[in-house]
Amino acid sequence: MSLGTKKFVITRFDPDRDTEPRTEEYEIPVQSDWKVLDAINFIKDEIDGSLSYRWSCRMAVCGSCGMMVNGEPKLTCKTALSSYGDSLTIEPLANFPTIRDLVVEMDGFMDKFQKVKPWIIQAKERAVEEGPQHQSPEDLQAFKQFSMCINCTLCYSACPVVATDPEFLGPAAIALGHRYNMDSRDEGADERNAVFRGEGTIFSCSYANECSEVCPKNVDPAGAVNQAKFNAVVDWASSFVVKREKE
Amino acid sequence: MKALLLRLEPLIWLLFGQGILIGTILLTGWLLVVGVLLPLGIVGTGADEALSYRRIYLLASTPVGRLVILALVALPLWKGAHHIRHLFIDHGGADHDAPIALSLYAIATAGSLAAIVAVIRL
């Protein structure tokens, strides 16, 4: 079913040509069941092949199609077009440098992501022959929600601290580190808490809660970050009581 | 400066959090009394009345009284200092965070120490 036409005001930036980002307008016919991404694909296929952006799965799970839609970070393949008026602005994700058009630079995020040691740390590695470990459904529940992050980085675009403090680890990375800390199979909390208390410290978060408001996967990174603070304080306090080997 | 700040961060956050939690819980009653009930004359300030020097002094100088006053004074200072620091950061002052933060925390520390003296002196 046709929804008539809508106007898209899209940010364009080509470092080879433009000194700074500019906008371009496209007026296109849209369908009632389209997501925002469908409209952008239509523009690329039919009107302007040079428009650059990332996308792949079109089912809200690969995390690559985040953009600012009318000033809010959105997963464009999940956001219904019908909930907007006749004109939409599409911009690259806020708080990230822009490489081209709607493509932002992920390097800083990937570094932070790796910094929190997002892998199982155990004093002694297990052999396959030992079989799968036991984990009660309850223990699984303790971290499950925080393992649902698709790394779409919408939360980074929404967080006021990320906007101003370039070192801040940021919601998704902290949620990921916390996910492993809360995993009953993991023994690496000390190491990660040291990271959490170091450069880019989790204590920079001012609990704006914007990250959780925009998260398309209900990861609740704000909850994770603030739980992580709680744990990091307990860990810090107990370090006065029990001497740590490494530091 | 920054390294020092990083080391202090957990403690500051703890005090800040308690400033919000305990501070807010304690402040509400106090503010109701001095902001509403006292000006309306519902609680009296006269010699034998509720807020008289003698009665309040007796209440305040108990160990519990001293502790409550300490919490009531010091914790909001930390909440305030920390939030003001964040206001600076949010409004573009992240590059000067360390000196601003340390000054603010110095103020809160001074206030807290003074509060300790004040309750001991009672």
Add this chain to the structure above:
Amino acid sequence: MTDVCRHDVIIVGGGAAGLRAAIAAVEADPEISVALVSKVYPMRSHTVSAEGGAAAVARDEDSLEMHGYDTVKGSDFLGDQNVIEYFVEEAPKELTRLEHWGCPWSRNEDGSVATRAFGGMTTKRTWYATDKVGFHMLHTLFQHSMRFDRIVRYDEHFVTRLLVDDGNVRGVSALDIRSGEVRAILGRSVILATGGAGKIFPFTTNGRIKTGDGMALAAAAGVPLKDMEFVQYHPTGLPGTGILITEASRGEGGLLKNSEGDRFLVTYDYGVGKKAELGPRDMISRAVVQEIEAGRGISGPYGEFVHLDLTHIGREKLEARLPFVLELARTYAGVDPLTEPIPIRPVVHYMMGGVDTDIDGATSLPGLYAAGETACGSLNGANRLGSNSLTECLVFGARAAQHAVLYSRGSSEGNESALLAQAEAEAARVSALRRHKKGSEKISTIRRELNTTMEEGCGVYREQASMLATVQTVASLQDRASDLRVSDDSMVFNTEVIAALEMKNMVDVAQAVSVSAAARLESRGAHTCRDFSSRDDENFMHHTLCYLEAGGPRLDKKSVHLGHWEPEERKY
């Protein structure tokens, strides 16, 4: 001058297969240098969208023998039995490793790993993490891979060619999408793990990136593609988008119903019989098509469909086991599965065929290995069983890497200047493409025409005449695709150049599919011909090999590795 990077093992693809291979390579030799090249960040790979589960024997009531037999039978006896035996044996170990690495498998009350029922599997042996199994496996693998600093990632690098010297593969040329430069990434062995090619069809569960690049790369280097005619249709995709509603929804009790509200699968003539909803995908897909052809479909804006009914399962179980299905149906079909049936129709899902490899993942080109969906090591034969392929990525990703490491140790340095010359040529090709504003063909037009002809010729039911017509159309598209119009001449993040490169790969792969299909004059597994409606073991119990050569495609045969299990009539 092209930038040169040197490593030992080069892995193309950061999906389940590529990541498992990278980890296996550094496990096999912690000193080795591994390049992990991927055209998207690894966690964006399409493995992320797999929903239902990964198969491996886990319970006492189950056995390797049973898993093996189910797989052989599912493959319509075209699977290589040595490969299958190795696979079922390694499967539990691989999934256990993933458990050790932190994969949040769903659990039974006692804390053991939970398993669910899947189509064509006689017992519950599919491990799952709610209904986001691929997502959790991929992220677990990616995060685990970050421990190893010997794995050097080349994110958003598009591999355009295999660099071959003296009959050995010695590296790849890769377009750095961000800067627009072509790099020569040199090494002693290369593993292709580039996933499937669903995008050659119009209606598919596959994401944008599944354009069969690895198959085209191998074919261009003279390596045959095997069993390309076998394209799996999944019975339950959402009309319009093609988004998958996982088979696990049937595993958990979902029922297929026609416009009259009847469970049509229980009717014997569809060949699914008693197993009904838990039959294999090829059979159920055919049953759905028959049902629609018989006029018992429901019509909607995207054609006829039938219903997948989950309403009787109950909120609690659906929310615990199938939360993603709820989200997908609500967001993309506008129905709430708690109270309404989900509209579904068969959708292109998986390529059984791929780069011809042996059990070690080795191809006919020395130094070149392949694993995952892009490879055809003949585990899946004519029809893959649901939940076997995620496990396949792990088992054969690891094995290919182990052999690639061994191969790297024994091989000598190539002739670097010859390799660099090839990379330079690639740089020139990409650069010409970038400036090709005057090309006469629009990428989206070619894509649409390719999609249309593939569906017409190589759908659920095939006919000789239409298959031959498709072969013709694809050949003409191949010519037209050499003159694509690229309006974007920027160096930086030029996605139109990528689309053009992918378009060429897709046409190549489509050619292999259509040519191989037209030559198989029987019905077996996913390849169902109306003109030849039964299986013909006498003449067609063999794999198809397709070489894409300068003069056109050439077909050959390869024998099936039989053994333990005798071919029999496939009945459920």
Add this chain to the structure above:
Amino acid sequence: MSRAAHPDAMSPAEPGRTRTAPPQKPASWPSHPRMRVYTLFGWTGVLYLLIGFGLLETAWSLGQGEVVWDAKLASFSHPAYVAFHLLCLVSVVFVAVRFFRLFPKSQPARIGPAKPPPRPVILAGLYAVWLGVTALFVAILSGAIFS
């Protein structure tokens, strides 16, 4: 987009591989209702700092003896002081309501071996303690008990 975010926000590991446009803050922020609430929450910090020092002075005056204390009490009726206290009261209630909403989810599902109660229980507990302590405080200071 209105204001620029910090130029180094999410800065590249290898800067300048290709030139980038600097990061921008979301244009919607200044007018966004959620961001307004958040900013207001930050601004209550100023009041907390002031009220903290005000209380310090009050506690100090209690130590100074009856005359000073009575003068202090008298000053509380000054309109400016009343206005300040009422402003503080409003902000304290605002802080409580926003913070109590956020607090339960920042409670880890498990702290070592201990498990805190479910989220709704924490929330109810917070409100109960808040109202209880406030009532107790008012009762004591107004002389309803301990007189």
